[in-house]
Amino acid sequence: MGLPPLKALQAFEAVARLGSVSDAAAELFVTPGAISQQIKKLESSLGIRLVERNGRGVELTSWGAAYHLDIVGPFAALRQAHAVLHRKRAGAGLVVSCLATVASRWLGPQLFDWQVLNPASKIRLIGAESEPRLFEDGVDFRLSYGSKSQSFDHYAPLFTDCVVPACAPGLIAGKAIAAPEDIFACPLIGIEWEGSHKPPPSWDEWARSVGVSVGSVSTELAFSLSSTALDAAVNGRGFVLAQIAMIREDLASGRLIVPIDRRLQLGESYFLAWDRAALEKPFGAEFRDWVLAMSRAQQRKSAAL
Amino acid sequence: MGLPPLKALQAFEAVARLGSVSDAAAELFVTPGAISQQIKKLESSLGIRLVERNGRGVELTSWGAAYHLDIVGPFAALRQAHAVLHRKRAGAGLVVSCLATVASRWLGPQLFDWQVLNPASKIRLIGAESEPRLFEDGVDFRLSYGSKSQSFDHYAPLFTDCVVPACAPGLIAGKAIAAPEDIFACPLIGIEWEGSHKPPPSWDEWARSVGVSVGSVSTELAFSLSSTALDAAVNGRGFVLAQIAMIREDLASGRLIVPIDRRLQLGESYFLAWDRAALEKPFGAEFRDWVLAMSRAQQRKSAAL
């Protein structure tokens, strides 16, 4: 005894308000036949005739008119509430989750360019090592690495990065770094990747790739976060096997240099995943396209030699 | 971009109001699983999380709480409108349509008894020769004659009537009416039935049935409505071949008499049809049962000898 069939009620509301079955059908994106059936269903549910044919069109019975008067308000209120919620959600800006290193060293710096291009947009950047559930955690975009892209409904591969040895200019001031061997004479900083990724190239592998035979490379310092390892390198603590994408700014500003550009490609790629609803939000689609464009540019710089 | 799925919205409204999936399920007469799915559907349609699991139960997210605040009112208003309509319809009383003669001569007089038994009930009696569409014309019950009962969804046969010769006492005052022949010496009133029924027995047939051979029975007066024919008989204009059921009152009060009780059965029966919703209305089922009871009593009086 609670409510009549709501879909039928909605059809009746539209017919009563617009005064025409065809118009109601157009508003609800269905055929007139569907509306006609819903009206009949509602009438039979209430046991009361609400609408009657009148010549070419339809008109309300006295009961239909009275009933409509009572339900237009509530329906308008529901539409209003829906619109309010929709605008609220849209106004909340884009929520972007990415690996901490990517946030601080690749996406973060470039976001200033984005803001110049799209001053009206609002983006919240979240660093997270584990993959979030997009919708459930209120995340619109996720930028991450590896094969976990598969677990998302919508995603695109970005770029495949390479590592190169990099150091602060001060570290090798006065020294001549002409051959790979010279690098192994300097302090080396190691990075221990966590998680289930395919591990990135290590100093051992790099040595092998450039034809240097060292019994065992000693890395005096090792960091679990590549970001802090890079910071350490910037501070002149040694050479780091850095991802090219992650030292963009450092190379541009001269804080880091690459004396010998011998590259090793990472085993997997970065990817961008997004929630279905994200593209509907203001700047949602633009943001994705912008990231993809940045990624193509990065791919050119990161390509293996 | 008008409204979210209304069934899902209804489920959410119930969950939010009752604070429990199970309670909402009970209110809407479905399983908790159905509610759970509807909530998920609404959330995915809005692109926003509205409800979260909290330990043993659920609770609203801040967005869910805000949204609920906006929709409880409209939903309550819809329920209110529904209840108002329901009460209006119920309060309108029972609408009974029947053949004009039945209205004025069988059901009408007995309705006073019904009113004594059910003083709180309200009945509107409508005389109509053609069969109404029950629901479409706002008719709850139809009492009529013949095979058209088939065209109704719900109906019950009532009684099969007989005709007898009747006249006003004054017509034969001082005369001795001992044999059927004596009746044919008096003025006869004929009835011409309209419509598609099997015609009722005529004076010719009655004469044959009682063994009177008359070349051709002359009916000086003929009426198309049996009701007016009976009135004419009451006014002493002649004999009428009257249906026993239709002269109940006249016999009881002595306005008409049956000097020779030789009966002829009608070819078809009376029936009562009703709308599905009629039995739900106040006194609806009681009225049907009362008519059926009256009909059984009538059957006993109308039985062929």
Place this chain on the structure above:
DNA sequence: TTTCACATTTTAGCAAATCTAAAATGTAAC
């Protein structure tokens, strides 16, 4: 009147939404 154009209704068949039942999951209390 007949014909035409237009709006709604009806019909049958198909597609999608919705439900149930049962298993799975997750919590809190014992």
Place this chain on the structure above:
DNA sequence: GTTACATTTTAGATTTGCTAAAATGTGAAA
């Protein structure tokens, strides 16, 4: 730990809702 409770998930069955096309009915034009 074990249990009891509430919700969620899953697969499958049922119901509902929709479309397309034909039918119906109306008013206006020829």
